[in-house]
Amino acid sequence: KNEVEQSPQNLTAQEGEFITINCSYSVGISALHWLQQHPGGGIVSLFMLSSGKKKHGRLIATINIQEKHSSLHITASHPRDSAVYICAVSRYGGSQGNLIFGKGTKLSVKP
Amino acid sequence: NAGVTQTPKFQVLKTGQSMTLQCAQDMNHEYMSWYRQDPGMGLRLIHYSVGAGITDQGEVPNGYNVSRSTTEDFPLRLLSAAPSQTSVYFCASSTRGVGNSPLHFGNGTRLTVT
Numbered sequence: 001k002n003e004v005e006q007s008p009q010n011l012t013a014q015e016g017e018f019i020t021i022n023c024s025y026s027v028g029i030s031a032l033h034w035l036q037q038h039p040g041g042g043i044v045s046l047f048m049l050s051s052g053k054k055k056h057g058r059l060i061a062t063i064n065i066q067e068k069h070s071s072l073h074i075t076a077s078h079p080r081d082s083a084v085y086i087c088a089v090s091r092y093g094g095s096q097g098n099l100i101f102g103k104g105t106k107l108s109v110k111p
Numbered sequence: 112n113a114g115v116t117q118t119p120k121f122q123v124l125k126t127g128q129s130m131t132l133q134c135a136q137d138m139n140h141e142y143m144s145w146y147r148q149d150p151g152m153g154l155r156l157i158h159y160s161v162g163a164g165i166t167d168q169g170e171v172p173n174g175y176n177v178s179r180s181t182t183e184d185f186p187l188r189l190l191s192a193a194p195s196q197t198s199v200y201f202c203a204s205s206t207r208g209v210g211n212s213p214l215h216f217g218n219g220t221r222l223t224v225t
Contacts, residue, residue, distance in 0.1 A: 030210035030211075031209065031210050031211065033209070033213065033214065035214075035216075041199065041218070041219050041221075042216065042218050042219065043201060043203075043216040043219075044216070045213040045214050045215065045216070047213075048212070048213040086153070086154070088154070088209075090208070090209045090210035092210075098156055098159075098169060098170070098209070099154075099156065099209045099214075101153040101154045101155070102153065103151070103152075103153045104153065
């Protein structure tokens with residue numbers, strides 16, 4: 001079983017819909033990262049969080065440390081949100097180098 | 112600021128050739144790393160560095176060498192290219208380690224080994 005699992009693998013939404021992407025992990029962590037990979041291939045860091053909730057524009061990330069679960073929400077989705085969203089965790093007590101990545105959720109938002 | 116700059120963007124090699132993928136950052140970040148991304152596998156760590164003169168292996172280091180002589184640069188060397196090294200390579204940096212600070216990625220290098 002992968003240490004970081006994302007769901008769903010693929011998601012198609014209509015413009016304006018509220019979207020939720022889930023990430024579950026099985027190890028103790030010091031931080032969780034949400035990344036966005038555009039169709040052109042570039043990767044951008046959206047959030048890094050270790051507790052609670054963070055918001056940036058239409059994006060909201062939450063984490064529940066006890067349940068080892070994080071969600072990424074997109075409000076009022078738009079076709080430009082179409083991308084692959086990747087969850088990654090830094091293992092608590094692990095080396096400063098190693099992130100464990102999920103396999104990504106491919107989001108397609110239709111106009 | 113340019114951020115993280117990777118060169119080249121595309122490269123085709125023949126089996127057995129060697130080459131260096133360049134990575135430079137202008138944000139004075141201590142932490143730098145190299146990942147490869149393969150279909151269905153997600154991103155995997157090749158090598159990383161927590162500061163000049165310090166490097167360490169990641170999950171898939173075989174066939175690759177790195178060095179960190181300056182804070183800015185972190186080149187990845189393929190010693191003798193193999194078809195299994197066909198992949199997309201990303202360099203990333205952060206202020207401190209991945210447990211403390213967000214990552215900044217380069218635009219990637221698409222490598223094909225024939």
